[in-house]
Amino acid sequence: PIHIGHIAGAYLPADIYVHFNKLMGRDVLYICGTDEHGVPITIRAEQEGISPKDVVDRYHQEIKSSFDSLQIEFDNFSRTSLSEHYAISQGFFKELLANxxxxxxxxxxxxxxxxxxxxxxxxxxxxxxxxxxxxxxxxxxxxxxxxxxxxxxxxxxxxxxxxxxxxxxxxxxxxxxxxxxxxxxxxxxxxxxxxxxxxxxxxxxxxxxxxxxxxxxxxxxxxxxxxxxxxxxxxxxxWFDAPIGYLSSTVEWAAKKGTPEAWKGYWQDPTTKLVHFIGKDNIPFHAIVWPAMLMGQTTEYILPSEIPANEHLTVEGEKISTSRGNAVWIPEFLEDFPSDYLRYYLAVNAPENKDADFSWKNFQNVINAELINIVANLFNRVLSFTFSRYAEQVPQFKETKANGYDEQILDQIKSTIRKAKKLYGEFRVRDVTREILDLARAGNQYFQDNEPWKMVKTDEERVAVVLNVCIRLIEALAILYYPIIPKSSQAMWEALNMPFPLENSRLEMIEDMSDPGGRPIRQPMPLFAKVEDLVVTKHL
Incomplete structure (x- = not known):
């Protein structure tokens, strides 16, 4: 089963990176699977009086369900008990022996x-x-x-x-x-x-x-x-057969597509970038053993390009220990909170260069102070005002009514996009999350400073410019946040009634995105619900 330490260490950073590269229009193949061999499996089977195959079948489905519930969606989620994986692993052994x-x-x-x-x-x-x-x-x-x-x-x-x-x-x-x-x-x-x-x-x-x-x-x-x-x-x-699962999963993906040779276009193309997202416990296997296994083959394969290993996540200051019950399991978390809350908090608090701690009170403070008081506040204020005062449409931007403050915000949108592209590409999830939040914070301040609820009585065209800028900023937020909080970004995108699906958007297009206005928008619904003391106390 999956706990939040697994998600923070490897799977969320990988999912964020995949989403980012898709926003850049790149060809990305997201491969994973369950490692189904090793002694823990046999011990569990003996304890329960069932076969090892029964154990791995159950855990494979449970793990896949946890990933699905967090919107972590692989192109192929395989398993190392498949016959194809057996054959490929044995082939690796034979080539190493022959060489x-x-x-x-x-x-x-x-x-x-x-x-x-x-x-x-x-x-x-x-x-x-x-x-x-x-x-x-x-x-x-x-x-x-x-x-x-x-x-x-x-x-x-x-x-x-x-x-x-x-x-x-x-x-x-x-x-x-x-x-x-x-x-x-x-x-x-x-x-x-x-x-x-x-x-x-x-x-x-x-x-x-x-x-x-x-x-x-x-x-x-x-x-x-x-x-x-x-x-x-x-x-x-x-530890020998498990990393070969990356290759066998790709082979399985190609077979499912009906193009059985397609895996070669990734594993045997020197321009392919192979990135392994792992926790620090797996550094020696991915940075030494696995590359050595690949180097020792007669068949030519690409080698890992990046291994952005994360440090450990603790819970309430203590090391995660399933035997001592100090872990937060994904199904239990999702009984009380939406998946984007966990994705956001683990992104803000990612253990990228040193250990990080999951604290329930800090989780509550971050979600309420950042997602609700800043991001949702901007979204609700702008769209509710626009919906009620401008005929449920995006107002038009009149150049004659624009001023330097507008240009400052539009420039900040562009600069945030440039910074986000760099930070996402360097696996710096904590930093990119802060940059996007700063943009949302600037949008709130811009809306507040212009006081459109007052100005609308004397200058509707000027207010239209302010709202148009704010909506363009929210469009940027929806795309920039998509790798981190995909469900919430999708909700923002749908409320804006954008003319194309969010997953088809590209970061390049919003650097110079203008919104002529006139597009109908939908009445906004609350993006997030406050994290209440009573619910948090239950987990302490």
């Missing part, structure tokens, strides 16, 4: 004699040998960020095993990251990535990349595609 980027090693792993199973790394805890953190996991230490082997931990234990853990030998296949480090370093030198991503990767390079196991002793997963006795009951490690 001498995979080797076999006999390794020591922790084993539970109670259930006669090798234990998964992430379900083993112990003391980190590097920093002394007593709650390090068997695959990495969340405190110092080191990637670990479970056998390196001091005093290892697992909730999955009552008896003391023992060490046993087992053979596995390893990806030779050490052989690919030179290529990875040369490739990274060309990237102007966010500091949190680049510094993380450079730290790994400094320590020297080592071969990493890409297979596991599990019953659920993609079988190792080798007809060898040692390969029996071995599956591809989840």
């Amino acid at each position: 001498d980027y995979i080797e076999t090693n006999v390794e020591k792993q922790l084993f539970c004699e109670d259930n006669q199973k090798f234990l998964p790394d992430r379900y083993i805890e112990g003391t980190c040998p590097h920093c002394g953190n007593e709650r390090a996991r068997g695959d990495e230490c969340p405190k110092c960020g080191k990637w670990l082997e479970a056998t390196e931990l001091k005093n290892p234990s697992s909730k999955l095993c009552k008896s003391p853990l023992v060490i046993k030998e087992t053979q596995h296949w390893y990806l030779r990251l050490d052989k690919l480090q030179g290529k990875l370093e040369s490739w990274l030198e060309q990237k102007d990535w966010k500091d949190n991503v680049k510094n993380f990767v450079l730290g790994w390079f400094k320590d020297g990349l080592k071969p990493r196991p890409i297979t596991r002793d599990l019953a659920w997963g993609i079988p190792v595609p080798l007809d060898l006795p040692e390969a029996k009951n071995k599956v591809l490690y989840v």
Whole structure:
């Protein structure tokens, strides 16, 4: 299931970026899917007495439903349990093996004699040998960020095993990251990535990349595609097959369209820009392992262009923990609030360069002070006045009645659009949200300063100019806010009775957009409802 930390870390920034690029008229393919392998799936299945397939089927639908409810709409939402994904993942393994980027090693792993199973790394805890953190996991230490082997931990234990853990030998296949480090370093030198991503990767390079196991002793997963006795009951490690899901999802998208070769126009075209939106926990997999897997193929694929990883989101000052119940789940949030409230607050408060906190009281203050008191206030005042006093039409702009204040506002619309294009393109969602709000704030001040409710008694043509400018500003707000709050932007657009759909609009067109007036408008309905104390208190 999806909680707000997932949305803030990866999915909302991605959705905003997709909407922005569509507003720029670019060809964008938005791909995602559920990662359906790994030990958590098998453990859940055992706990519920059902098959792993039953578990992933249920979660796939629940996750897709959460995305849909937040207007996060992918061109293809796939899953890694599909046969096509199995075939592509096994093909990746075979090409890496043929190109001498995979080797076999006999390794020591922790084993539970109670259930006669090798234990998964992430379900083993112990003391980190590097920093002394007593709650390090068997695959990495969340405190110092080191990637670990479970056998390196001091005093290892697992909730999955009552008896003391023992060490046993087992053979596995390893990806030779050490052989690919030179290529990875040369490739990274060309990237102007966010500091949190680049510094993380450079730290790994400094320590020297080592071969990493890409297979596991599990019953659920993609079988190792080798007809060898040692390969029996071995599956591809989840971190190996999961990123291949981006490719297999694109292949599935092409097949659904009836153009099965269309995926090549993206994955094998060097002009394609591949952008991975992830949380910081996934930096090593997307910035090191996945590019290495692509580099090691005989088949040529593009490499990631950008990896704008976000930091963590906390809730009320504490780390999100599903086991401790400190999480805000999407279905629960949407029982009390519209989706745009969450999208807006997470955009304003995005953990782009450092951790950010979700506070219910701050959420209430931001929505009421910004969306309601500024954006909705401008929308309702301008359209209600126009609807009632100017025959339900956009008033005409007469140049002879215009003044410098009008030009100042029109210039601010243009400058905000230019800034928004730059900020959206640089993944700076917090900053772009503030710029758009400043424009709305300026519109409110402009309307207030001109006092059209007074001036209409003596100079209707001058008031018509003021209202025309305000409506042009609201048109710009609807387009600029569309990537962030799509439902509310759509409501503004429909009230303005614009002659073309909002999703077909382009940022370029509103830089010089004029409105001749005379177009009928609709009676405005309230855009937002106030976030009341009683509802917020329920969540505290």
